[in-house]
Amino acid sequence: MKRQQVYLLILASITIPLFLPLGLKHKVTPEVERFYQTVESLPAGSTVIVSFDFEASTIAETKPLAQAVLRHLFARNVSVVSLSMLAEGTGLGYSFLREVADEFGRKYGEDYIFLGFRPQYQATILGLGEDFAKVFPKDYSGNNLSDISLTQNVRNYEGISLIISVADGDLPQYWVDYAQTRYQKPVLAAVTAAMATTYYPYLSSGQFSGLVGGLKGAAEYEALLGQPGLGSKGMEAQSLGHLMIIALIIIGNLSYLIARKKI
Amino acid sequence: MDFSTSIAAILSLFIFSFLYRDNPFYKIAEHLLVGVSVGYFLVISIDNVLIPKIADPLFERKDWSVVVPLFGGALILARLIPKWSKWSQIALAVVIGVGAGVAIPATLQAQILTQMKASMFSFVPPENSIGWLYVVERIVILLGLTSVLAYFFFSKEHRGAFGIYTRVGTYFLMIFFGATFGYTVMSRLSLLIGRIQFLLEDWLGLLN
Numbered sequence: 001m002k003r004q005q006v007y008l009l010i011l012a013s014i015t016i017p018l019f020l021p022l023g024l025k026h027k028v029t030p031e032v033e034r035f036y037q038t039v040e041s042l043p044a045g046s047t048v049i050v051s052f053d054f055e056a057s058t059i060a061e062t063k064p065l066a067q068a069v070l071r072h073l074f075a076r077n078v079s080v081v082s083l084s085m086l087a088e089g090t091g092l093g094y095s096f097l098r099e100v101a102d103e104f105g106r107k108y109g110e111d112y113i114f115l116g117f118r119p120q121y122q123a124t125i126l127g128l129g130e131d132f133a134k135v136f137p138k139d140y141s142g143n144n145l146s147d148i149s150l151t152q153n154v155r156n157y158e159g160i161s162l163i164i165s166v167a168d169g170d171l172p173q174y175w176v177d178y179a180q181t182r183y184q185k186p187v188l189a190a191v192t193a194a195m196a197t198t199y200y201p202y203l204s205s206g207q208f209s210g211l212v213g214g215l216k217g218a219a220e221y222e223a224l225l226g227q228p229g230l231g232s233k234g235m236e237a238q239s240l241g242h243l244m245i246i247a248l249i250i251i252g253n254l255s256y257l258i259a260r261k262k263i
Numbered sequence: 264m265d266f267s268t269s270i271a272a273i274l275s276l277f278i279f280s281f282l283y284r285d286n287p288f289y290k291i292a293e294h295l296l297v298g299v300s301v302g303y304f305l306v307i308s309i310d311n312v313l314i315p316k317i318a319d320p321l322f323e324r325k326d327w328s329v330v331v332p333l334f335g336g337a338l339i340l341a342r343l344i345p346k347w348s349k350w351s352q353i354a355l356a357v358v359i360g361v362g363a364g365v366a367i368p369a370t371l372q373a374q375i376l377t378q379m380k381a382s383m384f385s386f387v388p389p390e391n392s393i394g395w396l397y398v399v400e401r402i403v404i405l406l407g408l409t410s411v412l413a414y415f416f417f418s419k420e421h422r423g424a425f426g427i428y429t430r431v432g433t434y435f436l437m438i439f440f441g442a443t444f445g446y447t448v449m450s451r452l453s454l455l456i457g458r459i460q461f462l463l464e465d466w467l468g469l470l471n
Contacts, residue, residue, distance in 0.1 A: 007282050014456050018463060018470055060457020061450060087307040088300070117311040122365050138315050177369040181377075193450035197443045205381030207373065214446070215453040234456040241452045 006248060013244035017236035024236050031203055032220040035188050035210025036072070038162065044077040046161040047154045049128075052084040052093025053171035058192050059092060064218035064230035065190040066096045066166045072225055074104040074111070079150055081132070081160070083115040085124065085171050090117040093166075094140055109148045116140035121171065125178040129157045157183045162209075168192045172199060176207045190217070272466035275458055382408055407435040 042048070050070065054062040073080055082097055084090040094114050101112050115136040118124040127135035132155055133145040145151040153159065163185050165172040172189035180187045186209040189199055193214025202208045212221055215238055218231030277292035317333055320326035338354035341347040382404065388397035413425065414432030421429045464470040 004283060010452075010455075011459075014452070015459060015463075018460065058450075058454065060454045060460075063457075087304045087311075090307050090311065091303075117307055119308070119312060122362070122369075126365070136315070137319065140311070173374075177366075177373040181369055181373045193453060194447045197439070197446050201378060201381075205377055207377060214450055215456070216449070230457075230460075234453065234460060237456045237459075238449065238452060241456070242449070245448060245452075 001251075009248070010241060010244055014237040014241045017240050018233075022236050022240075024239055026216065026219060026223070026235060028220045028224060029217075031200075031211040031213075032217055032224070034203075035190070035212050036221060036224045038186065038188060038209045039069070039072050039076065039078075042076060042078050042161055045079070047079040047081060047150070047159055048073060048162040048164060049160055050080050050082040050097075051163070051165045051167075051171065051175065052082065052089040052096070053086055053165050053167035053169065054092070054192075055086055055088040055168060056092060058168035060234075061192045061215050061218070062166055062168055062190075063092075063096060064215060064222075064234075065212060066093070067100055067229055068218050068221040068225060068231060069164055069166065069190055069212075070097060070100040071103070071227060071229075072221070074100060074106055075225070078161075079110075079154075080112040081115065081150065081154065082112065083124075083136070084117045085119075085121050085174075086169075087117055087119075090140070109143070109150060111150070113148055113150050114140045115145075121174045122178055125174060126182070129179065129183050131156050157185055160185060162186050162188060164188045164190065166190045168195065170195075170198075172208070173202070176202060180207055188212075193217075268465055272462055275462060279458075406431065411435050 050066075050073070052062075052066065070080070080097070080101075082093060084093045097112060097114055098108075101108070106112055115132070116139065118135060124135055132151055136145060138144055139148065139151075157179065163175050163179055165175050165187065167189065168191065172187065172191060175187045175189075179185045187207065188210045189202075189208050190212040191199060191214075193216065196211065196213030196217075199208060199211055199213075203211045212218065215231050215234050218229070219235040220231075222229045222232050274292045274295065277288040280286055281289040317329055320329045321333075335354045335357060339351050341349075342351040384401055384404075386398055386401055388394040410428055410432035412432075414421075414429040414436065416429075419425060460470065
């Protein structure tokens, strides 16, 4: 079988379910349930940090994750202080935040704020624990933090109930190392599937209060919210794509064994 | 379908064309990606870091204390001039010293002590758990942890009973690699699905 034929088979297996939904169902895993319940247990009026720690290349996974989490937060009347630790995540994170905030009619400066980007993770995370305004004297739009009502009331981690990192790399680990260990702030991670296995030990040790991994995790979260979104839309394609890859691995191995016997 | 969506869609197709073989369209998209990424990073860095952290304090608030880190940062650039490169070592020494000082206690606490504590557990099942399953889970964790650690213990030859035990460790490692690879395949497939959805829904409007 030629390489291009394999590509076409995978393309077909993920495109067909997009046109003809099969009605497959998926189960909510305990780690996603824990994430959901942690957000659910926040009292209305609390404030959380959402850090958009991803780059543009993983938008297919990080956008459904970010949207699902932000929808849950705004639905629960939780205020959001957000930022990005990666330059590419800055514009994307800001646009996702505005999009979901507009859906819920939330006001910038009162219900949510976007601080922008800072390099040097350790210094940023530790600095936020002392004073937001020291690390970010102005928000992403150039407003002084002292003029914004949300940051007049919440000045550092003392006013923060939870930290959520939507990430495609190792940034959630930095939040654990510096914000959770030093300031005892609960950390939740919504990460790409490729990073999920790295973070399971943090979940079982209690350093993460919940973990949502990849498009599947986003679909499970949307199911808990009762609001299907980008995650749910892609899950059938994902399942059929996996079946096709499994079939191709089996065919490839059988062909290899048959060819070896002939020799 | 707006203009920017069409541009993004055409560039996606240019990149996908590599699946057939390398070609000039792929090269155009690849070079554009590198150029735009660097440009974007530069603009964000100037707008989000240099202006609020250096220009504003210096010129608006006349806060001269920022001259110290600015001078330290400038020293790093001295590496570019061979005659002055030794001066960059001062700035690098500060970065390494402070970085290690901040990172070592935090990493030790979060990634070693807390993880060790999490692996020291009781075998007595809590009330709301399935008793035998809880015990089996704990045995698997203990066996996996100790056998993998034994595999990475190189001061004793991996032979006899110790060799068998380290072999168990390699099986645990293989299971981990398999799970990680499976998750990576899932992740990459999600990225492809996202792009196909973008092309069919946002660009062509074929999906509801």
